Amino acid sequence: MAGRAVRRTRFAPSPTGFLHLGHAYAALVAARAADRGEFLLRIEDIDRDRCRPEYEAAILEDLAWLGLDWQRPVLRQSERMNAYRDALHRLAPLCYPCRCRRGDIRAALSAPQEGARHTADLAAGPDGLIYPGTCRHRDMADAAAGDVIRLDVARAFDALGTGDLRFRDEVVGPDRDQILTRDEFRDRIGDVILSRRGMGTSYHLAVVVDDAAQNITVVTRGRDLFDSTWIHVLLQRLLDLPTPLYHHHRLIRDHAGHRLAKRDDARAIRAFRKDGATPDDIRRAVGL
Known part of the structure; x- marks a missing residue:
């Protein structure tokens, strides 16, 4: 080899x-x-x-x-819950606790001050409706048992000192980097959940920690997870982990x-x- x-x-x-x-x-x-x-x-x-x-x-x-x-x-x-807790602890300065449920998020996004958008027109990201930031003012010291933990994307990009993220996909564009700007991440994905209620972690955090632990060099996944990959690339950068090559294949x-x-x-x-x-x-x- x-x-x-x-x-x-x-x-x-x-x-x-x-x-x-x-x-x-x-x-x-x-x-x-x-x-x-x-x-x-x-x-x-x-x-x-x-x-x-x-x-x-x-x-x-x-x-x-x-x-x-x-x-x-x-x-x-x-x-591997200890590994996920350690990663979450490292990211804690960039996170905040959130008590909002799905109904709260839908109501906040549909409220008059948000433009009175119809529910069917509300933007959805990889994990559902894009979070409007209702709890962004809260401090991690105030986290309660029923809260989820969200990553403040603006603080995350500030910590990296970059305006965009990049990765290489051997199917979608093998000869060029895929690029997503900070503003595009905010509008398409938003403040993602890193620890869900009753789990102590989330899919996004766990998969990033495990891919690094297993020395995965090529991540194959369906094209429906393309936007999730941006979350993983951001977490890899924040945790100083390598970004593998990606292969987003067609769906059956x-x-x-x-x-x-x-x-x-x-x-x-x-x-x-x-x-x-x-x-x-x-x-x-x-x-x-």
């Missing part, structure tokens, strides 16, 4: 349901993008209310049936053009297996 960086990838499902064709495609793309022996499996199980051991067992079984193999041991996010959709979700049990890999499908049938079904 002399002369180039090792391509080390991961597939990181949440055990909240059975894998479907979209998961199969994502796992196969990640495995194909890795050098031999550099494909990892990570179980993203920070949502303890929804994760189930039977779903994790099914994930391992379905991936093995597809012919995939991965390094051991498997990393489980539920076993149903006949109506909708992205597959775990609620689509009829398209679960296990259902195809029960009907006599082979791993090659699954590869053909997802265009591989």
